[in-house]
Amino acid sequence: MNGVPVSAYLALALILFCIGLYGALTKRNTIIVLISIELMLNAVNINLITFSKMGIAPSITGQIFAVFVIAVAAAEVAVGIAILLALYRNRKTVNIDEMNELKH
C-alpha cells in the first residue's frame, strides 16, 4: 500500500475527473449526465483524501472537506433530479438535447 506513489492516486483522480467530464458533456440522458457529475466530484474526493494522507503536509482537513463535498454533491443531485422530474412532467423526455426551448 505504501508502495503506491502519490502521483498514481492523482492520475487516477484526474482520469476519473475526465471520464466524468466526458460523460457530462456527451451523454444524452440527463440521469447519466448527473451521475457523471457525481464522478467528477468523487475525483475531487480522491484528490482530497490522497493529499490528507500523503500530501506535502498531511492533515485531517482534507477528509473533512471530502465529507462536505459528498454531502453537497448529494444535495445537488437531489435538486437536479427534482428539477428533472418537474421538467419531465411538462416535456415527457429526459433527453438533454431536447431541452432547447431557450436559445440564440
Add this chain to the structure above:
Amino acid sequence: MDLEKLLSFDWGLMAPEFIILIATVLLTLLDLFLPKKVNRRILGWIAFASVLVAIAALGGLLGEQVGSILHDTFRLDSFAKAFKLLLLVGSALVLLLAIDYQPKEGLNEYRGEFYYLFLTGLLGTMIMSSSGDLITLFVGLELLSISSYILAGLRKKNLKSNESAMKYVINGSISTAITLFGMSYLYGITGSTNLKAMAGTLTTLNDPQYIYLLGLSFFMIFVGLSFKLASVPFHMWAPDVYEGAPTPVTAFLSVVSKIAGFVILIRVMVSIYSAIPMEDGTTPMLFGLQDFIGFLAAVTMIVGNLVALRQRNIKRLFAYSSIAHAGYLLVAFTAMSYVMFDSIWFYMLAYVFMNLGAFAIIQLVTTKVGSEDIAHFAGLYRRAPILAVTMAVFILSLAGIPGTAGFIGKLNIFLGALMVSPSHYVLASIMIATSVISYFYYFGIMTQMFFRPRAEEGKLKVPAATTAVLIICAAATILFGVMPQLAFDFLQSNFNQFLDFMG
C-alpha cells in the same frame, strides 16, 4: 469542544447571518403551518424586514475591528462588510420586486418557498463574503447555488422555467466540480484549507513543479468561478437561464449572485495567489497571470456586447449586458491598482441600482403580457411617460453616460487600468469601444420607448413595492452620478482602503 469554549466566540460578528438564518427558519415554519388561504405575500414582507434588520446589524458592526471566529473560518474584515452591504441592499430590492411578481399562471403555493429559498441563497452569499476558509467558502457557494437552482425552476408549470433550472443545475454542478478540483490541488500543496495559513505556506514555495500545479488550480478555480460571474468562458448559460427564470430570480442572479461571485473570486485570488512567487521569485503569481485575466475580461466584454446586438428578448438582452458588465468589473480586477477595491465596490453599487431598476420596469412591462419581446416597450413614453424616463435613466447609466452612477463607475475603472504601470491601454480601449457598441442596443430600447407608436393600450399601474424600488434606484443612480463623493467618503471612512484584507 465544550460549551464555554463555544460561547467564548464573539458570535456578534455573525449577527447579520444569524438574523437571516432565523428569518429563514421562521418563514419555513410559517409557510408550513399557515392555512393555505392566507396570502403568502406577508412572508415576503417578513423576509424584507429581516433583511433590513440584517443591514442594521451590519451597520452596527461597521465600527468593529477586523475579527474572526471559529478558527479563522469566518472573518469579518472591512472587505466582507463592504460587500455584504451591497448583497443585503441588492437582496432587499429584489425582495420588493418579488413581492409584486405576478406571472400569468400565478405562483400561488410556491410563493412561500420563494422567500425562504431566496434567504438561504442570500445567506450563502454572506457566508462566502466573509469566509476565511476554503470549506466555508465552498459551503456558502453551494448554499447559494442550490437555492438558486430551485429558484430558477420555481414556476413548475412553465417549461421554460424548468429548462432554465435544468441547464443551470448541470452547468452549475460542472463548474462546482472544476472549482473543487482546483481547490483540491491547493489543499494538496499547502496541506491546509485556511486561506491565511495557505498564504503563509505558499510564500515560501519555489518548486516550479508545484508552481505549475498551482497555476493549474488557479485556472480551474477561475474558470469555475467565472460561472458565477457569467464571464467568458463560463458565460453561455446566462442568457438561457435568465430568460427562463422568473424575473425577480433573474434580477437576483444578475445582481446578487454575480456580486457574490466577484467577492469569492477576489477573496481566493488575492489572498492566495498574490502570495505565490512566480519562478522569477519576485512577482506574485496573480500579477504574472494578469494577462490571462485581462484577455478573458476583453473577450467577455466583446462577446457580451456584440451578441447583445442581436437580441429581441429583453431578458436575454440584459443577460448579455450583465455579461458585459462582468467584463468591465474584470478589467478592474485585472489592473490590481490601488483603487481596485474602491472601483469594484462602487461599480457594483451603481450596478445594483441601475440593473435592479431596469429589471423592475422589465417585470412591470413584460409579466402582464407574458412575453419578453422588446417590442412591448414600443411607445412606453406614450403609455407611461414617467416610467419611460426612469427607464431611460437606468439605461443611460448602464451605457455609462455622464450624470449617472454608471459613468463614474466606468471612470473609476479606467483610472485604475491606466494608473498602474504598465498601463492597460488595450484593455481600456476595448472597454471603451465596447461600451460605445453597447449604445446600439441600449438606445435600441430608447428608440422603442420614445420614437415608436405605442404597442399596448391601457395604463400601466405600478404596485407600491415596485414604485419604492424604482424611486430608490433612480434616486441612487442619479445621486451617485452627481455626488459620487458621498459613496467614496463612506468607503474611506468605514473601510479604510481594505487594508485589513490580508491582515
Add this chain to the structure above:
Amino acid sequence: MENAWLIPLFPLLSFLVLLLFGKRLKEASAYVGILLTLASLVFSVIVLVARLTDATFKAEADWLQIGDLQLTVGFEVNQLNALMLVIVSLVSFLVHTYSKGYMHGDERFPVFYAYLGLFTFAMLGLVLSPNLLQTYIFWELVGVGSFLLIGFYFNKESAKAAAKKAFIMTRIGDVGLLIGMILLFWQTGSFEYDEIFASVHAGEVSGTMITLTSILIFIGAVGKSGQFPLHTWLPDAMEGPTPVSALIHAATMVAAGVYLVATMFPLFAASDTAMSTVAIVGAFTAIFAATIGLTQTDIKRVLAYSTVSQLGYMMLALGAAGYVAGVFHLMTHAFFKALLFLAAGSVIHAVHTQDIEKMGGLWKKLSFTAPLFLIGTLAISGVPLFSGFFSKDEILIAAWANGNYVLFWLAVIAAFFTAFYMFRLFFMVFAGKERSDMKKVHESPFTMTGPMIVLGILAVVSGYVNTPWFGTFLGDWLVDGNEALGHGHIEGPAWIMIVATVVSLAGIYLAYLMYSKKTLARDWFTSRAPTLYSIVVNKYFIDEIYNSTFVYATKAVSLFLRFIELFLVEGLVKSVTGIVKGLGKTGSKLQSGQVQTYSTVAFVGLAVLLIIFALTGGYF
C-alpha cells in the same frame, strides 16, 4: 479734402434708404438716388479742385488687430483718385438721371436705384482706398453691385447665367489679386500702397517676388477689366439694363482693373516681365476683341467688345510705361463709351430691339440720339479733334517710344478695326431708308437725352486737357511729384499721329462703302474666308472651350469625389458596422440551446488557457 470720406457715404445712404423705404417711395426713389449722387459729385469736384493745388491727403484708422499686426482702413486723395472720383460720380450721376426715364414703369424701379447706390458707393470707396486690403474689399463689393445689376431681370434665365458668370469669372481674377496682395504683405509687412512702394524702391523685395506678385495682381485686373482670357463675362453682362452697362461695364468698374494697375504702377515698373506681360495681354486683347466686334450684330455686344478692346488699349499703354496715356484714355473712354451706351440705350428704348440687322434709317426719327451717337462714334474711332484721338495717340506714342513695335502695329490695326466696326454699327442703325416696321419710333424724354448731351460735350472737349498742341496739363499734373510714374508727356515722332488719323479714316470709309453706300458687298470678305468668319463670329469659341475644359473638368472631379464618398467613406462605415453585426450574429448562433455545448465551451476555454500557460510558463 479731409471730408473726402463722405463722398462714398451718400450713395450708401441712398442704398439703405431705398432698401428700407423703396416700396413706399415707388418711382420717387429716383430723386433720392439722383440727389445723393449729385451730392457726392459736388464733393468730388471740390476735392479735385482742391487737389489741383494742395498735396496728397491721407487719413487712417485702426481696423483689425492680429496679434501684434495692426491693419488699418482710411482714405487717400492723390491725383489719380481725385480724377477717378469725379469721373465715377459724374457718370454715376448722369446714369441715375438717365435711368429715371429708361427704367420708367419697371416694377422693381426702387430696387434698381438701390443697387445703383450700392455700386456707386463701392466704386467710390474703391477709388479712395489707401491700401490693398481696402481696395480688395471694395473691389469685391463693386463685383457684387455689378452681379446684382446684371441679374436685375432675375427671372430671365440668360440674365441669371450672365450674372453668375460675371461673378465667378471676376472671382477667379480676385483670387489672383488676393494671393498677390497677401504675398506682398509678407514681403513688405504692409498693405499700404506708399509703404509697399517704399520697400520695393528700397529693394527689400526680390525681383522674382515683385514679378510674381505684380502678375498675380494683374490677374485681378484682367478679371475685372475683361481682358483676355477672362473677358467672356463682359459681353454677357449686357443682359443687364443698358444704363448699368453704361455705368459699370463701360465707364467705371471695368476700368477698375486699369485703375488698379495704374495705382500699383511703381510695383509693375520695377519688373520688366510684369510690364511686358501687361502690354502684351493688353495689345492682344485690343486686337482680339476688335476682330470679334467686326462681326457682332447685337448693338450692345458690339459696344461691349469695343469696351474690351479699348481696355486692352489702356493696359497696353500702362504696360508700355505710358502711365499718363493709360489714365488719359481711361478718362476719355469713360465719357464717350458711356455716351455710346446711353445712346444705344435710347435707341433700344425707341425700337425695342437690340439687333442692328432689324434697324436702319433712324437718323431722322432720333434727332437727338443720332448726332450724339455719331459724336461718340467719332470719338472712339479716333477722328482728330475728338477726345479719343488724343488719348489713343498718346497710347500709340507710348507703345512706340517703349520700343514694342509689334504691339504698336497691332494697336494701329486695332484702331482701324475699331473705326470700321463702330461706323458699321452707326450706318446700320441710322443710315439707309427707314424700316416700315418702325413707324411709331419716338425720341427719348429729356431725362435721358440730357445726360447724353453732357457726355457728348465731354466726349469732344475732354481730350483737350492733354494735347501735344495746347500743352499736356493733365499728364504733368498726374505725375507731379512722383517720378516713378514716368513723364507727363512722351515725345513721339509726328507721323504716328498721321498714321492714326489715316487708319481711322480708312476704317470709316470702308464702313461707309459697305453699309451706307453699299457699293461694296457686305459679304465681300466673309464670302472669301468663311471658316475664319465663322470662327470670329463665334468669338473664337472661347466659351465653348471653357465649357469643355474647365467646367467639364470640375464636374468630373466632383463626380469622382462623389464616387469616393459613396464607396470609400460610406463603404468603410458600412463594412465596419457589418463586421460588428456579423460577429454578433455568429455569437448568437453559437448559443445553440444545447446545455452541453455551453459546458464544452467552458471546458475548451479552460484547456486553452492551461495549454497557453504551460507553453508560456515553459513547463513543458
Add this chain to the structure above:
Amino acid sequence: MDSFYLSLLVFSPLLGIVLLAFMPKANENGLKMLGVLGTVPAVILALMAYFSYLGGKSLESFAEQVNWIQFGSFGALDPNLFTVKYELGIDGFALLMIVLTSVLALLAAIASFHIKKEWKGYFMLFLLLEIGMLGVFTAQNLILFFIFFEVTLIPMFFLIGKWGYFDKEKAAYSFLIYNGLGSAVLLIVIMVLFAKTGTTNIEALKVLVNSPEQVLTPISESLKMGLFIALLIAFGVKLPIFPLHSWMLRVHVEAPPSIVMLHSGILLKIGAFGLIRFGMGIFPEQFQQLAVLIAVLGVVNLLYGAFLALIQTDFKMVLAYSSISHMGIVLIGLGAYNEAGVQGAIFQVVSHGLISALLFFLVSVLYERVQTTHLKNLGGLAKGMPIVSGFLLAGAMASLGLPGMSGFVSEFMAFLGLFKEMPILAAVGALGIILTAVYLLRAVLAITYGKSNREYAGIRDLRSYEWAPVLVLIGLIILIGVYPAVLSQPLETLVLGIGG
C-alpha cells in the same frame, strides 16, 4: 457679480426646463413662450459678461471652483491628487462662444415654431442641449468638459430621432455612434492624462505635461504624440474632418432646421474649440509638428466639401457640404499655427456659426412654406418671397466670403496665416474660394432666380416673428465684417505669440 456667475449662466436654462415640466401639453402657446423665454436669461447673462469684460473686468474673476470627486485615497499625499473639481472659467474664446451659443439658442428657439408637434418634450431637450453647450465652453477641467460634451449628445439623439424628417432614426443613430466613438477616444486621452498626472485641470496640465519632472509617471514623447493624434481624431469627428464627416451630412438633412442651426452653429465648433483649447494648449510641440498635416487636412476639407457641394441637388446637402468646406478653413487657420491663422480660425468658428444659422433659419422658413428644399422643385422664388430671397442671397454672399461680412475677415486671416507658412498649399486652398462662389451661387440662384417652377401665389413672405432672427444674424454678420474688433479684442491675449 458673485463668484457663481458662470454656474448661473450655464444652468439658467434649467429654470425653463422645470417650468416646462409643469406646463400642460395642451397649452401650445404657453409652451412656445416658455421655450423661448427659457433661453433669454442665458443671453442676458452672457451679454452682461461680455460687456463687463469690455468694461475692463478681468476674465479670471469669473472663475469658480468647488471640490467634487476624490478618486482613490491619495488625500494624504496631496489633497489635489486624483481629484476632480467642479471648476468653471472662461477665456476670450470661450466668452465669444458663450455669447454666440446663448444668442443662437434664442434664435433657434424662435425658429422652432416651425416644428408643429410636441413642443413640451422638444423644448425641454432643447434647453438641456443648451446647458450642455454652455458647459462645454466654460469647463475648466477635461472631465467636466467631457461630461458636458456627452450632455449635448443625448438631447441631440432624441431631437433628431423624434423631430427629424424621413430617415431620422438612422440619422440619430449615426450621430450617436460617430460622436460616441469620438468622445470615447477623447475619454481615453483624458483618462490617460488623468492617470499620469493626477489632474485634469487644463491650466495645470499645460504646465505638467510639458515639464516631465513634475508628473507622477513620466509621459514619453511618443505617448504625447499618440495622445495628440487621438485628440485630433476625437475632435475631427466633431468638426468634422474628412473622412469622418458622413454622420453630419445625415444630421444636416434629417434634423429639424432649428436644431441644425445649433448643430452646425455651435456643436461642430466644439471640435475647433477643443483643438485650440486642448490640442494647442496642452500639446503645443506636437501641434507644431503636425501643423502641416492639419493644414493639408484643412485644404482637403475645403476642396472636398466644395466640389461635392457643387453637384448636390438638395439645398440642405449643399449647405451640409459647405459646412465641411468652411470647417476646412478653420483647420487651415490652425494649421498655419501663427497669430493670423489661429485668429482667423477662431473668427471662422464664430462667423460660420452665424452664417449657417442664418441660412438654416431661412431653410426652415422655406421648408415650412413649400415643403421642399430640392433645387429642382424651386426657382424664381424672388418673385414670391422677395425678402426671403434677398436674405438668402445675402447669406450666400456672407458665406462665400464677401468683404464687409464676417466670412471674409475670417477667411482672409486664415489664408493670410497660411500663406506665411506654406504658400503653395495656401495657393491650392485658394481655389476653394472660387469654388465656394460657384456652388453657392449655383444653389441660391437656382432657388431665387430664373423661371419659377411652381406657383408662389398666396405664399407668406417673412412673418413678423421671423424677422427677428434674420435681422439679428445678418446684423451681427455685417458688424463683425465691418468692425472685427468686437471679436479680436477678447482674443488679443489668447492669440498673442502663437507660433513664435
